[in-house]
Amino acid sequence: MTLLSTRGLSKSFEGLRAVEGVYFDLPPGQVRALIGPNGAGKTTLVGMICGRITPTSGTVQFDGRDITSMAAHRRINLGIAYTFQITSVFSGLAAGENVALAARRRLKGADVRPAVENALNRMGLLKLIDQEAGDLSYGHQRLLEIAMGLVQKPRLLILDEPTQGLADSEIADFKTLIRELAGETTILLIEHNMSVVMETADQVTVLNFGEVLAEGTPDEIRANRDVQAAYLGTG
């Protein structure tokens, strides 16, 4: 039983192979980290999963359905939520309205507000609900981005480098959050911070030059010689 699987998924940009024949399976309820050096194709792979990028070949299946050629917004409505690597909250709108926009796909009318407050509260941003998102600190914008993901109650939550630019205390809170969410939803986490990966992920997939280099538990990955050579830098 898998929630998400890709079969031979590839993408070339004018001859440059960003992702090459990736077979990837994600069972429901798992927290999976996707790691790899810069340019390994992590964001491209995830982009193909959520529909921002059209694959050159291969298929994507979500919950038993082939979604390879489905438009991005329809995939989101199937229960995939994606938070952006580069913070892209709506800076001219209030923090609450940012989250409300995400919530209104699922909820209507009076149900929106409590869900928004709940999501913001979970990220510790409730007191900033009426602040314009552009006025928030960078760290708070990152957290707001995650709140926008949470409020969608997704079946698959894709977080693209969520801890980038967060302070240490915020990273600690983030780890707690992921562990809490682990029972509720499936999480695909692109992450550079190894302590976050090691402490939160059930399984880790390592990409290198667009291909899957290794897959396993955090401990197995840490012990894997190929991974050490390619990525962890202790070859």
Next chain:
Amino acid sequence: MSNRTKVIALHGGLLALLFALQFFLPAYHHGNLARIMVLASYAVGYNFLFGYTGLLSLGHALFFAAGMYGMGLTIQHLEWTPAPALLAGLVAGVVVSAALGMLALRTVGVAFMIVTLMFAQAGYLTILYFGEYTRGDEGFVIQQAQRVLWGIDLSDATNRYFAALVLFSVSMLVCLWLVRQPFGKTLVAIRENDERVKMLGYDTFAHKLGAVVVSGAIAAMAGAFYGLLFGYVGATFASVQYSIFPLLWVLLGGAGTVLGPFVGTLFMFYLIDLSSGITTAYMLIAGVVLVLLTLFAPQGLVGELRRRLWRWMP
């Protein structure tokens, strides 16, 4: 006072003021204001797409003319009465804007501007081509007898003022209402970041198409009323300058503000009116004022007001 009360007071106040003004204004300004209210409705429609959705169209004259000709041709050739003729204008606007939207929204940015401009030019040339029916550049007059709506003679100055006020009120209130609905809020989000809205699960194409149609429908109603109230339908209204005007009015008044289109239209109208009383080189004065405004109030008159004083203004 809560923000909601302030919003109601401000917009209701403007409409009440416009209602009251007709009893005091001299005939000349009375006529001007009726014209300004119709043109401001056109600008309201334009602003819905440009100010709130962030789509800069250079082809709105096509929608204005669709409404005007939808109304005018049915009166002229099918001898319809004003009420169904106005409806024909509205339908023409909806159909034309939906068709244009389907095609033009495949492009973004500068390409969108060019595509809308080209379609509007095609529309203008179509009107000239069918000169037998449209009378081309020369246009045609709608006779006084054909301008009686439900027993009200719209060629009468007071009635005309009222009709213009009704049109403007409805346009402005529809716009004010829509931008506070989830639909309108999503459009604002699309203006801010299209890609992000898509990744929240919204069909941004459908939303933008909806915005084009709402905008086109309001512009078409303004066109239909303009022809009916002032008794003339002509190809000039489909020309490129009528696509540029609403852009100018909205920029001057403040894009993405509910009152901006009216303030911009009023300002521009009287700027030209007053400066042409001083010199024949009135466009020079108008030009200098426009440059100054762009320099010192880049968000438009109402936009600046909102930025500096009234942050709650929609």
